[in-house]
Amino acid sequence: MRDSDLYTRILGIEAPWQVSAVKVEMTKKEIVVQVERKPGEKLCCRTCGKELSGYDTRRRRWRHLDTCQYKTILEANVPRVKCPEHGVVTTLVPWAEPNSGFTAMFEALVIDWLKEASTSAVSRLMGLSWNAIDGIMQRAVKRGLARRGQMCARRLGVDETAFKKRHDYVTIVSDQSAGMVLHVGLDRKKAGLKEWYESLPESYL
Ligand SMILES: [Zn+2]
Known part of the structure; x- marks a missing residue:
């Protein structure tokens, strides 16, 4: 099996996207997976x-x-379109928000x-900045909020994670049956959680 076929399979990349090349950068300990979109779709x-x-593309x-101990990067030229209503916008890719x-x-x-x-x-083990982690948490909350109205939570889980800097604790409320984050609170004060529960629609409780 070629490297590009292997990565197409393990990444779950589907048409019109496909892996076109895989580069190993030994000095940087990085694997760069090039993904391309079939033209004309x-x-x-x-x-x-x-x-x-298509209007143009942006390298992302x-x-x-x-992949093992190698940092793995996906790289693609993402098409942009010129919408009469929304202007020039980047199109969605199936693997990222x-x-x-x-x-x-x-x-x-x-x-x-x-x-x-x-x-x-x-942050230390995954080589991520605080801002990167914050962005990941914010997007998880946004996804949870978007789906919240569409389903009922069977088991809510509340995890508190200790912070050493900035905030003492972060509270992650997740729907354990769906494995989905619903809320990330930057403290573990009861008031914060109470406010969040009260914001839930009745059908959800
Ligand atoms: Zn539009």
């Missing part, structure tokens, strides 16, 4: 879904789960680690 505005033709990089420098699988791993270890430990 339909594109759409990520805000309104209107089908449009995302950190993915490590807009404006994130990490793949969805990498972000999920960070959230799992934040439930088990302090933020400073996650």
Whole structure:
């Protein structure tokens, strides 16, 4: 099996995207996986879904789960479209959220680690800045909020993780049946959690 086929499979990359090349950078201990989009496939505005033709592309990089001890980076030219209503916008990619420098699988791993270890430990072991971790938590909360209205939580879990800097604790509320983060609080004061419970729609409780 060629490297590009292997990575297409293990990354779960689907048409119209495919892995075109895999580069190993020994000195940087990095693997760069180039992903390309089959030309001619339909594109759409990520805000309104209107089908449009390509405007240009932007080179983007995302950190993915490590391959053994090598940092693994996905690289792709992401098409942009010019929507009459929303202007020039980057189209969505299936492996990451807009404006994130990490793949969805990498972000999920960070959230799992934040439930088990302090933020400073996650930052040190995964080589992530506090801002990067904060961005990952904010996106997890946003996803949880977006899905919150569509489902019922069967088991809510509350994890408190000790912070050594900035905040003493972070509270992660997750729906354990769906493995989804619903809320990240920057302290563990009861008031914060109470406020959050009260903001839930009745159908959810
Ligand atoms: Zn649009």
